[in-house]
Amino acid sequence: MLDLDENCLDKWLESYDAFKDDFLRYSYFISKACGYYPHVNFAKLKVGHGAWCADCQIWENKYVMKDSNGLSHLKIMAILLVSLASVEWVQDLEEFDPEGRRNEGEFVGTAEEREETRRDINAGRGTFFAFQFAIAIINSFEISRDDRQQEFVFRLTPDLEHDLMVYLLSERRDAMAVFLIFKALYARDTKQHKD
Amino acid sequence: MAESMMSESTASRPVTRDWDRFKLLFTNSRPHIPGGKLAPVSTRTTRSLIGERVRNAAAQGEDNQLQG
Numbered sequence: 001m002l003d004l005d006e007n008c009l010d011k012w013l014e015s016y017d018a019f020k021d022d023f024l025r026y027s028y029f030i031s032k033a034c035g036y037y038p039h040v041n042f043a044k045l046k047v048g049h050g051a052w053c054a055d056c057q058i059w060e061n062k063y064v065m066k067d068s069n070g071l072s073h074l075k076i077m078a079i080l081l082v083s084l085a086s087v088e089w090v091q092d093l094e095e096f097d098p099e100g101r102r103n104e105g106e107f108v109g110t111a112e113e114r115e116e117t118r119r120d121i122n123a124g125r126g127t128f129f130a131f132q133f134a135i136a137i138i139n140s141f142e143i144s145r146d147d148r149q150q151e152f153v154f155r156l157t158p159d160l161e162h163d164l165m166v167y168l169l170s171e172r173r174d175a176m177a178v179f180l181i182f183k184a185l186y187a188r189d190t191k192q193h194k195d
Numbered sequence: 196m197a198e199s200m201m202s203e204s205t206a207s208r209p210v211t212r213d214w215d216r217f218k219l220l221f222t223n224s225r226p227h228i229p230g231g232k233l234a235p236v237s238t239r240t241t242r243s244l245i246g247e248r249v250r251n252a253a254a255q256g257e258d259n260q261l262q263g
Contacts, residue, residue, distance in 0.1 A: 002236040006228040029238055069224040109243030117240045136236050139244075143234040145226035154244055161241055 001029055004140065009076050013056060016049045026136065027129040033105035034118045037096040038129070045089040052083035055175060073141045074186060077134040078179035081127075085168045090126035120165070127168050131161075138186065148188040155185060 002022055012019035024040065031038050056079055060071055071079075096104075107114045120128050135156070142152045164181065167173060237244065 001238050004233045004236060006225065006231045006233060008233070026236065030240060063220050065219050065221065072224060073226065105238070108239045109246055113242045113246050117242050132240055135241055140233045140236045141226055144228045146229050147227040154248060156241055156245060158242065158245060
């Protein structure tokens with residue numbers, strides 16, 4: 001659905017339109033597959049994108065060693081998640097085609113998983129879509145990278161996801177904490193270089 | 196015990212603290228992606244991915260039991 005390369009993060013940071021197109025395509029797909037249609041507040045989404053770009057700049061100048069070749073995908077996605085959780089960019093949610101005439105974004109999984117995801121969407125709204133997007137992008141990077149010793153295993157549990165959503169929906173949310181959670185969730189040993 | 200260790204210390208030169216070592220995050224720069232192309236972005240939700248992993252692990256457990 002999204003055809004991405006390793007430069008996608010820079011592209012999204014440079015252009016709101018590029019980010020909006022990919023992010024919303026993903027969010028609509030997930031939402032419609034679960035039978036919901038989100039009404040987007042584009043002004044707020046743009047504010048969230050602006051905050052994300054500004055925070056990435058601050059992190060790059062303040063927190064990361066100078067020889068870094070840019071913020072990692074984990075940091076960028078953690079900052080995005082907190083930025084989008086801080087604005088109500090999903091204005092309303094409605095049932096998508098309740099009569100089932102349109103077949104868009106078919107849900108892959110069991111009926112129970114779909115029902116649970118519907119409940120998550122309804123409760124988490126824009127923050128839940130941002131969470132799904134951040135995880136999907138990080139997973140794509142982790143599957144593709146070849147600088148780790150162990151094979152990639154997605155280790156998130158429903159319990160951890162629930163606690164993370166509670167945290168993200170609270171006013172205490174903080175990008176550094178989310179980054180460290182992501183770092184722990186995706187930790188693998190670095191491959192040793194052979195000389 | 197700890198007190199006796201303190202009294203037995205022969206340190207005579209104070210050690211200057213390294214304030215820089217834990218000041219910044221590790222570089223943790225971008226991952227190495229062969230060819231620069233990312234794997235297709237999954238459209239499965241987290242619940243679906245977790246469910247699949249749990250079912251696969253359960254099936255693997257049953258296989259191991261049958262073989263054992």
